[in-house]
Structures are given as structure tokens and as C-alpha cells.
Amino acid sequence: MTRATNNSATPSSRPATLPRTFVSASAIAIAFYVIAGLFEATLIRVLQPSELELDWISDGLLSTALGVAVYLWLYLRATRRALTESERAQLVIQAQLSLAEAMQRRLLPPVPAPADGLDWAAVLIPAGRIGGDFFDFLGPRPGVRLMLIADVSGKGISAAMALTLLRSTFRRVARDTVSPAELASRMSDALLDEWHGSPYVTAIVAQIDTMSRTLTYTNAGHPKAILVRDGTSSELAEGGPPLGLLNGARFNEGTLTLLPGDVCVLVTDGISEAFDDELRPWDSTLLELLRKAPQSAEQLCAALISEAQEGPGPRGVDDWTDDRTVIVLEVSRPDETARAARSVGPGDSAIDVRDDS
Numbered sequence: 001m002t003r004a005t006n007n008s009a010t011p012s013s014r015p016a017t018l019p020r021t022f023v024s025a026s027a028i029a030i031a032f033y034v035i036a037g038l039f040e041a042t043l044i045r046v047l048q049p050s051e052l053e054l055d056w057i058s059d060g061l062l063s064t065a066l067g068v069a070v071y072l073w074l075y076l077r078a079t080r081r082a083l084t085e086s087e088r089a090q091l092v093i094q095a096q097l098s099l100a101e102a103m104q105r106r107l108l109p110p111v112p113a114p115a116d117g118l119d120w121a122a123v124l125i126p127a128g129r130i131g132g133d134f135f136d137f138l139g140p141r142p143g144v145r146l147m148l149i150a151d152v153s154g155k156g157i158s159a160a161m162a163l164t165l166l167r168s169t170f171r172r173v174a175r176d177t178v179s180p181a182e183l184a185s186r187m188s189d190a191l192l193d194e195w196h197g198s199p200y201v202t203a204i205v206a207q208i209d210t211m212s213r214t215l216t217y218t219n220a221g222h223p224k225a226i227l228v229r230d231g232t233s234s235e236l237a238e239g240g241p242p243l244g245l246l247n248g249a250r251f252n253e254g255t256l257t258l259l260p261g262d263v264c265v266l267v268t269d270g271i272s273e274a275f276d277d278e279l280r281p282w283d284s285t286l287l288e289l290l291r292k293a294p295q296s297a298e299q300l301c302a303a304l305i306s307e308a309q310e311g312p313g314p315r316g317v318d319d320w321t322d323d324r325t326v327i328v329l330e331v332s333r334p335d336e337t338a339r340a341a342r343s344v345g346p347g348d349s350a351i352d353v354r355d356d357s
Helices: 013-047 051-107 156-173 180-195 269-275 282-292 297-310 334-343
Strands: 118-125 133-141 144-152 201-209 214-220 225-229 232-236 254-257 263-267 324-331
Touching (some): 118 133, 118 297, 144 156, 144 324, 232 282, 263 269, 282 297
Antiparallel strands (some): 118 324, 144 201, 225 263, 263 324
């Protein structure tokens, strides 16, 4: 977690401003004195007033100077008070952001360790201190793992706050069903009841049966997952609308058998939109990375994040930035599985399935 710092209101910085304030005030006073003297001399030369009129002119200039000085003093005092209140408000905001950042980090689960011939990796990088991307892993029953990748519409604190409800809804519904289509349908109804369509969530819900080596999924308006097999890619497109957007939403499921060497990659739009190029879509970048050299799931995650950071982003959008999330699932070949079994300790293959909702 990045620690926030705020140097705008430190005790040591305030005394340093006093000499500068005194020098500025003295310079203004001297300048006004010189200007007033020149103005008075010009009036005397032009009007040639009597002694009584000269006293009036001097008194008028003195009164004007006093009024200006009082006005400036009141204005500066009000400005300083406003700045102090602004500094205090900024400190409160920074403290709240730090707390929200820490809470959001705690929502993310540990990534499953390699087991059953499956290698997992996940990376989430928010565009700011907090973001609207999310992923989760569950093991509701032996031999079955559930995976969620999601992106809440909108940005900032409102999107980040919605993640708590999204996580608890996913874990609550997963107690009753492991069907991705049923999970998505029931989650969508629950989120619509709470949010009334704003925000909504794009997501992919997937179930991996480690015994039969099958992956069943549904896509709720999310960037399509990519399956790479023997150097070619295919999109996992079955699904339905975003979660929490339409009443009574229903979803289709897709099921495929995982083979040794398969690589399944799920991303949020912070990755897919970073490669806004019809001649080189993001799945082409994925294939290029895999062709260069065999990579572990963790290495592939890092490489995709790095490529996305260099990507141009959506055309016509200046200073574009978005949360970036990548999940990679690799199916090990037999020789890789044997090496992983020798290198992983007995307690490292367990998935954290505690329900913290």
C-alpha cells in the first residue's frame, strides 16, 4: 500500500512564512508611501492649494491609506482562515482515502497456489489510490473452484464502495450454487435491488472442475476472456447483460475441456482498451508474448500489465487511464506438473475459502 504524505501543513513550514509575510508587507507599505508622496506632490504642483486645502489633501490620503490597509488586513485574515480550513479538509480527505485504500486491499483474496496441474496468477493495479476493479477466488467444495473478475461502472470512491457489496453478494450466492449462469442471474437481481441500475457491474464468473478439467463460464457484459491453445486464440463469448442493470436478467453458459498447455486469460477494459488498434488487438499482443518464450502465469500477468501501460488507449481520449486487472490460468503439461509437485510444500496448495462476508 502506498503511504500518503501531506507536507502542506507541517508545523515547520508555518514559521518560515512569517519573514516572507513581513518583507512583503514592508515592501507594500514603502511602495504605497512613495506613490502617495508622488501623488501629493503632483496635486500640490497642479492645484497650488492653500495651507488648509493642503491639510485636507493630506488627511484624505491618510484616510485612504488607512482604509486600504484595513481592507487588506481583513482580506488576508479571511484568506488565511480559508486556507487553514482547506488544509484541514484536505487532511481529512487524505485520511479517508488511506482508509478506503487499505479496506479495498483487504477485499482481494490470496491467489491460489499451483495445484492439480493448474497455475494461477492475478494482478490488479488501480488507476488511482482506489478503483472499481475486483477479482475473487472461492473453493466452495472439493474439486471445484469459482473465479470472478469484475469492473464496477464509474470511478473513484463510489465505485470502490460498491465492491464490498459485490464481494459479499458473490460469496453469499456461491453457498447455494456453483453454476456460473445461476450465480450471475441471482447476483444481478440482488445488485439491481440495491442499486436500481446505477452502478452496474461487468463481470465473468467461471467454475473450474479440477477433476474433469472443465471450465464453465458466463460473461456479463465484460471484455471477452481469451483461451490460447496450440498458438491460436478463441474468445469465450457466452453470457448476458451486465450485472445489476436489467430486471430478471438471464445468462448463457459455455463449457470447455482444458488441455495441457492451455492458457486462459481474463482482463478488465483497462487492459483491452489500452490496445485500441484494429490491426493489433489485445489478444494479438497476448499471442506475441506467448510466442516469444514459454512463460509462467505470473510472468504473463506482469508482461500484459507492462504492455498495457505502454498502450495508446482509446482513440480520441487524452490522458486516458483506467484500472488494470489480469487473471491467468495455465494448464501445466505433465513434466511441468511433476516439477511443481516437487517444489510446492504440503500447505501451499490450499485455497483460502473462508467466507468473510
